[in-house]
Amino acid sequence: MRVLNRRTLLDLFSIFLIISSSDGLRLEECNSQPLGMASGAIEDSQITASSSFDKQSVGPQNARLHTELASGAWCPKPQIHSSSYEYLQISLNGTHLITGVETQGRYGNGTGKEFPSEYMIEYQRPGTDLWIRYRNRTGQNHMTGNFDTTTAVMCHLDPPIVASKIRIVPHSKQTRTVCLRAELHGCNYKDGLLWYTTVPEGSRIGDQDFRDHIFEDTGMYAETGTKRGLGILSDGFVAVASPFEENAINGAWIGWNKHHTGGAVNLLFEFDQIRNFSEVTLAAYGHRMDSIDVIFSQDGNTFPLSSQISSLDKDRLLSNSSAKRYDLRIPLHKRMAKKVRITLKFSSDWLFLTEVHFSSALYNDVTSYNIGDISEDGHGKNAIAILGLTVLFVILSAILCSILCLRRNRPKSHKAGIYDQPIKRDLIITHVGNKPTCNIFPTHSYLGQSAVFGAGNLYSSDKTTSTSVSSKSSSSNKHSPPNWSDFHFPPPPHTSGEERIYAEPCMTLPLLPSQKQNISTPKSAKHTSTTVRQPAKTKNANEDSVHYAAANIFSDSYGFDKIPKFSFANLQIGGDLGEGKFTVIRDCIMPNGYRAAYKSVKDKNNMHARYFFRKLN
Structure with a gap:
């Protein structure tokens, strides 16, 4: 029982390595069939000859049994006699067991009179370039051929031939012209x-x-x-x-x-x-x-x-x-x-x-393990170990493939980046006179729907000590927009003391001096030019008092089409007046001599800055 188990394991293990099997040469298992001369399975390139009387009409490609091609057969150039050596060669794909050769003369649609009365067979196997002359069991090497041009004659080979190439060599005791057609019979040789x-x-x-x-x-x-x-x-x-x-x-x-x-x-x-x-x-x-x-x-x-x-x-x-x-x-x-x-x-x-x-x-060529080292007398454990490792490898491979398939089919999770977060728009933190204020400004779409809007310019008096537009987080290295929790808002200013005027500033208006000047719109202004609004006349106040930027209020009938526009090329840009997280405000002089405040983006490559500036303008 112990030996039986070991043999069973050996047989199971051999399944992983064997790709084909054979039980030796058994003629009853060879299903002898035509190998392809008549059917065309053997191509013209596999059929050659020592010579041809005319290659096109009676060349070797025409030597197909039961086929009338060109002049109807292969005919060697010289006539055949007892000592001549002319042959028709057929090269097979792989080694075959040849059990018979069938020949036929040249009919040529009734014009042919040539046929092989007898012939010899030579063959070649892999591993040598020598040609072997066939001899049957009785010792004869001349095979009986044809007696007319139409009848096909089968010659059964005993013993059969193991070969990859076959030559049919016509023979005649008298000098004569010989033409022939042929077919090979046999099967693949697996021994x-x-x-x-x-x-x-x-x-x-x-x-x-x-x-x-x-x-x-x-x-x-x-x-x-x-x-x-x-x-x-x-x-x-x-x-x-x-x-x-x-x-x-x-x-x-x-x-x-x-x-x-x-x-x-x-x-x-x-x-x-x-x-x-x-x-x-x-x-x-x-x-x-x-x-x-x-x-x-x-x-x-x-x-x-x-x-x-x-x-x-x-x-x-x-x-x-x-x-x-x-x-x-x-x-x-x-x-x-x-x-x-x-x-x-x-x-x-x-x-x-x-x-x-x-x-x-x-x-299998990739198998490196020598089964010859496994035998019944003491090496059964090796077979068990190898079989176990093979099964384990197959199981691990299946598990790994399953994991990879599941990971591939899993939907991708949405990773929210800094660019997916909503940008807080219309927010600006200003410091005027070192007193911070925070304002929410409406966008253009909101201004278009408002009942009234300001068309004046933001300006301050000459007594304003300092004016800057900045963000609390402007000096930080954060790439995301500011959060409400980032700001600490001071209490609203009390009304006692200095007289102050508060107004909702418009971010599209520059900061100008408190001078009343008339500005005309140049005819050469383009649609893409910088928009500048005229300053409105402010209320007179004490020179020592600080004025906050104010804007005149107009009705809906006053549209943006009356706002003068200037080309950027005609502006003279001066020093910085203030800056925010994304924008900077600079002093500039318009073509007619007026001074104005010009706002631009600090970093044109920053997406948030471009988005923020576009929404405000």
């Missing part, structure tokens, strides 16, 4: 096995020859000097009959004799990339083997002993039964490797194999 080697290659004793007769003639050799290729152990055919029967299929078994091999055989399997192996199945015949050692290499050069799996066949020690056909399954515990080496040891006279199947899976 990943590219080459294997056997040491030794097989045994031949007298008339008994059990060498690998269909092994590819690749011209490639391993470090041990043995040939590399594919053959009986990977052709997808599993023999059932005894290899000693007379009607046994040729090229179905590879056998090793104990006296020839010393009772030990080494098999090396090379794959296209690093894979995750779950088990290997050996289809064998004979007595049970003594032991099996499987060792793995990820880099293709070193085989660490820590990855080795050893299996002792206990049934072999307990049984004295006769030779028979059997399958031997060896768990590989998710080992990760690009090369796998299997060492078989036997004590009987012969050992036969007809097929070797690997159950494997491709790894």
